[in-house]
Amino acid sequence: MRVIVVDDEDLARGIVREYLAFHQNVQIIAECSNGFEAVKAIAELKPDLVFLDIQMPKLNGFEVLDLLDVRPRVIFVTAYDSYAIRAFEVDAIDYLLKPFSRDRFDAALLRATGEAGNEPHDAVDNLLRNTRARNTPLERILVRDGSRVHVIPTPMVDHIEAQDDYVSIHSGGKKYLKLERLSELETSLDPKLFVRIHRSHIVNIERLARLETYAKDSRIVVLNDGTKLPVSRSGYEKLKRLL
Amino acid sequence: MHPILKDRRTLAVYLLAWLAPGLMLATLLAITVKASWSGAICFSLPAMLVYAFMSLSAWYVCRAFPLPGTDIAKTLSSLFIAALLSSALWLLACYGWASALEWMEPGLAPRESYPDSLPLLASFGIGLFLIAAAVHYLIESLQSARRTERNALELQVLARDAELKALRAQIDPHFLFNSLNSISALTSTDSAAARTMTLMLADFLRMSMNYGALEMIRLEQEIALVQHFLDIEKVRFGSRLVVRTEIGEGTLSAQVPPLLLQPLVENAVNHGIAQLPDGGLLLLRTERDGKSLRLIIRNPVDPRRIKPRGEGMGLQIVRQRLERLYGVESSMDVQDTGGEFVVVLTLPHHGS
Incomplete structure (x- = not known):
């Protein structure tokens, strides 16, 4: 061996x-x-x-x-x-x-x-x-892009979206694709900073601008940069507990 | 101690407040029993002064029947009985005073009018006693509120002290585990070095425990402690950790709080040197500048590292301790630029 x-x-x-x-x-x-x-x-x-x-x-x-x-x-x-x-x-x-x-x-x-x-x-x-x-939370996320490596400090991450087998990490207007499941990433992030608000969305709560309610179980969050993301019922419960 | 008798100012304010019912009584006497103004005042004011002191006894009723926790009917009836008793006593005193006035200045306040003014005096006596009781209850509740507040503050301070004590006595367990791992590695390859490291570790632990329990130590002792720590880390990091110590003249005998430099040096190693593949130089420098003592720790850091949000635990504790011990006489200056991390502590130089 x-x-x-x-x-x-x-x-x-x-x-x-x-x-x-x-x-x-x-x-x-x-x-x-x-x-x-x-x-x-x-x-x-x-x-x-x-x-x-x-x-x-x-x-x-x-x-x-x-x-x-x-x-x-x-x-x-x-x-x-x-x-x-x-x-x-x-x-x-x-x-x-x-x-x-x-x-x-x-x-x-x-x-x-x-x-x-x-x-x-x-x-x-x-x-x-x-x-x-x-459990020590993740401090930074590494994303490979050809031969280059992007280092994204986790506090700089705005939100993360699931895309099939990938996650798309949004940070400061840029988007990085990484081969990982959203649920895996969720467990390594700081639970005081990141919330899974939806089956396919994790959000950095420091980026939240407001929460809008359309109907009883139809809510969205609006981030500081104007991005709108859907919030599931359990996601709303988690947000309520944190805020 | 009675809250009103406790200091002269409160007593003066209390007695002044009784001037109002005194003048009111004089006015009513002048109107109802057609007493002369001077006679009414000469009678009323001293009578009120006496009653002012008698009403201080309402305090004991308040103390015996504190508002929360006692049956309200019982409290009221006790207060009423006390009011009746004290006003009866006062009426006797008033009679005595009226007779005395008659004897001193015949015709000024004729004693014959005393029976006519009895209902007025009695209602004043009962009413004023009840008002005095209300005032006492108010004072009592204000005082107890202040007491609770102060107790809460004291507890907070105690908790903070305990917390700081616990924090400064804390040794990073990873430092211990890593050192033990080094010893474990050395036992087979270089048993003499393993023994040296065991002894250094024991010395360091003993020193930090002993010093941690003291209020102040000599800077010399703190430097020795830090030196031990660095010697142990040098076994781990090898040539990556280079230490330079520059001791200023007349600084070693200065009194400093124990384990003040230790967390800073630990930071310099863990967040600075250990994060660099080739390590670097850790500079520890002490200077005396007239009445102040300056302690400087400088180390390289990875310029591309992610800076933590806010100040780390070690820095916060050192800052708090300096503030608590020396206030504005001390300062902690942190520079983090161009791959170099510098902490400068300034504190008053107290010789031993």
Whole structure:
């Protein structure tokens, strides 16, 4: 099995290296100390597994995955437990909390090789239960456009619209298309700032100019830039609760 | 203590207010019993003065029967009985005063007219006592409102203090986890370094706990604490973290609130150095300028990073603590331009 280890700290890569040395069938093909290097190495070398830190300079672990056409199989390695929910939303194999034991590490590796079977994963279940309330919201959205990457800070997003398999992100009069489901994006956004007002619309509540009611269950919101968006009944309930 | 007797001004205002019924009584006496004006006034005003003091007793009725919580009929009947009693006493006093006046100045206020003015005096006595009781109830309710307000404020201040204390004593758990991870990595490759790091971590934790409990520490101690923190972070970040400390003359003995620099240095590492692939230089500088002490922390930041909305938690806490301790004598200046983040704290230089 060919693996890449991504962490901005030397010592943190060192411990992964040390634990991996006990597994003869595993070979480290690259080590990266930041997100850019990781994107490049993963795209070029197509590893079977990536050990990925989350808090790194320039690009964090999730953003690295976002920029890859083919997502590798990933085990997150981090000191922060508040990203656990999002980690499993991007289908992480496991989530190792620093510092971790060799047993815990080997268990994660077993899951990656598929030898662990489908038995329940107690460590991860506990983690998810404990961190649900402390989920760290997304700070920025990355959108690839050919070879360019647009970075949109989430507070700058006006509203988001679902379009088939894509979401169209509206920010400052510009529109960015991203391959993602609206429901997935919704869970990673700050619930104090973004509300799903409709099956296919999420709105930044700081952009709301007014709410207009036409009939009992027919309402629209008007944003500061004049955009009008439909509001469903449950969307209206959510708005009422927030405002 | 009686609220009216508590200070002279209130008492003066209270007695002045009694001038009105005093003059009214004099007028009514002059009209009804055809007393001479001077006689009526000489009788009424001192009589009213006496009654003013007697009516202060309404306070005790108010205290015994606080308005909310007591049966209203019971309160009213007690008040009425008290009014009857005190006015009866007053009538006796009035009789005494009328006799005294007769003896001092015969003919000024003839005692024979006393029985005729009895109904008038009695109704004044009862009425005024009831009014005095009403005034006392009013004072009592105003006072209790002010008391509740003050208690609420005091509680708020206490809560804020506790909150600040808890916040400044807080060590970022991720710092601990990452340091422990470094130690775990070092144990097999360089056990001596692992031990050194364990000791540094222990020292840092002990220092921050000890200092956190104090009101003030010497700047020297704070610098040592920060130095420990940076030494630990240097093990993690390696060559990415370079630290330069410039200590100004006569600054080390200055008294500063504990853990004032620590959150700022932590920010400089977490939001500055750690976000740069090649790291950078963290400058810590202390200066003394006459009576003021300046503490400067400068670090590079990723110029393309997303600036957080508003001030982060660490900066807010430091700002609040400075304001609370030194008010306008202190300031916190934050510059965030061109890939450089500078925090300048200015506070009064108190030597130890």
